Amino acid sequence: TPRVFSGIQPSGDLHLGNYLGALKRFADAQDQGIQSIYCMVDLHAITVPQKPEDLKRSTRELCAGFIASGIDPQKSILINQSQVPEHAQLAWIFNCVARMGWMGRMTQWKDKAGKNAEAASLGLFAYPALMAADILVYHATHVPVGEDQKQHLELTRDIAAKFNHDYGVDFFPLTEPVIEGAATRVMSLRDGSKKMSKSDPSDASRINLSDDADTIAKKIRKAKTDPDALPSEAKGLEARPEARNLVNIYAALSDQSVEQVLSEVGGQQFGTFKPLLAELAVTKMSPITSEMTRLMADPAEIDRILAHGAAQAREITAPILRKTYEIVGMVG
Numbered sequence: 001t002p003r004v005f006s007g008i009q010p011s012g013d014l015h016l017g018n019y020l021g022a023l024k025r026f027a028d029a030q031d032q033g034i035q036s037i038y039c040m041v042d043l044h045a046i047t048v049p050q051k052p053e054d055l056k057r058s059t060r061e062l063c064a065g066f067i068a069s070g071i072d073p074q075k076s077i078l079i080n081q082s083q084v085p086e087h088a089q090l091a092w093i094f095n096c097v098a099r100m101g102w103m104g105r106m107t108q109w110k111d112k113a114g115k116n117a118e119a120a121s122l123g124l125f126a127y128p129a130l131m132a133a134d135i136l137v138y139h140a141t142h143v144p145v146g147e148d149q150k151q152h153l154e155l156t157r158d159i160a161a162k163f164n165h166d167y168g169v170d171f172f173p174l175t176e177p178v179i180e181g182a183a184t185r186v187m188s189l190r191d192g193s194k195k196m197s198k199s200d201p202s203d204a205s206r207i208n209l210s211d212d213a214d215t216i217a218k219k220i221r222k223a224k225t226d227p228d229a230l231p232s233e234a235k236g237l238e239a240r241p242e243a244r245n246l247v248n249i250y251a252a253l254s255d256q257s258v259e260q261v262l263s264e265v266g267g268q269q270f271g272t273f274k275p276l277l278a279e280l281a282v283t284k285m286s287p288i289t290s291e292m293t294r295l296m297a298d299p300a301e302i303d304r305i306l307a308h309g310a311a312q313a314r315e316i317t318a319p320i321l322r323k324t325y326e327i328v329g330m331v332g
């Protein structure tokens with residue numbers, strides 16, 4: 001049976017890349033009737049230093065972000081990773097299945113550890129094994145993510161296949177990444193070759209879900225572009241990463257294809273297009289921002305939602321972990 005799992009780190013403000021690459025697509029998928037589990041991955045967040053009080057606030061804020069984006073806790077299971085201990089327990093088994101060489105090849109590890117890998121946490125290195133456990137502890141079959149997570153999902157399949165092979169079982173499914181739509185890779189507003197990211201030191205590089213209308217408009221107005229008018233066909237965007245990024249964002253926000261957008265705005269200068277994009281972004285994002293603020297006023301209610309989600313999740317994860325232990329040969 002199909003089952004969807006996806007997670008987001010509570011490690012800072014949510015941005016438009018997280019919204020279009022992940023949250024919005026979760027909400028679109030929810031109503032297709034497939035059982036879905038969405039996770040705030042706090043254990044992943046602490047692979048780099050986090051202030052305890054910030055981690056708590058970000059986790060609750062992320063939960064508010066999921067709900068404000070349309071994830072209904074009555075229809076989907078909404079959890080915080082550390083409240084479902086089977087994630088970490090299965091991750092240990094996978095630490096013993098995955099190979100050092102596989103982990104060392106992950107581009108996210110190389111990017112985040114940088115030149116000083118000796119000083120990086122062991123958790124940052126082992127991150128993809130925990131991610132594999134997050135997914136496989138549900139026997140999830142589909143994982144909607146942005147393009148940046150493709151390599152980690154391939155590793156998840158490798159871990160499942162090696163476990164099945166080593167123990168001579170057909171237990172863990174080979175999960176499919178779902179990377180679809182116009183905005184699977186939203187780029188920085190300041191540099192069309194870098195992805196929009198929470199950890200970019202320039203706040204002008206991203207649109208945060210917490211930005212007000214004026215800030216959004218200003219960031220779009222100042223976004224890097226080239227001097228040419230917009231083309232009327234998608235192939236005219238090929239060598240123009242900044243222009244392509246803004247058109248992709250417009251397409252994703254308005255639920256249109258890039259071709260449809262260009263048939264409307266082709267020929268326009270950025271001076272005309274940027275205000276249209278800003279207006280669209282504000283229209284789509286400000287209801288989410290205000291709903292997040294409303295939900296954050298009652299943190300106890302958020303905690304209740306997460307406790308309920310954890311109880312539902314453990315009905316799935318506990319039997320899968322028990323069976324895994326049995327396959328591995330643990331007494332108990």
Ligand code: AQP
Pocket residue numbers: 007008009010011017018019020021022144145146147148149183184185186187195196197198199200
């Ligand atoms: N720029 C992006 N475009 C499309 N999708 C994106 N995602 C992240 N950035 C983009 C998707 O958002 C989901 C959750 O991301 P995450 O917070 O778990 O991962 P992340 O990659 O750590 O997010 P950031 O902002 O890039 O954080 P830093 O700067 O700390 O690395 C995932 O589905 C991801 O694909």
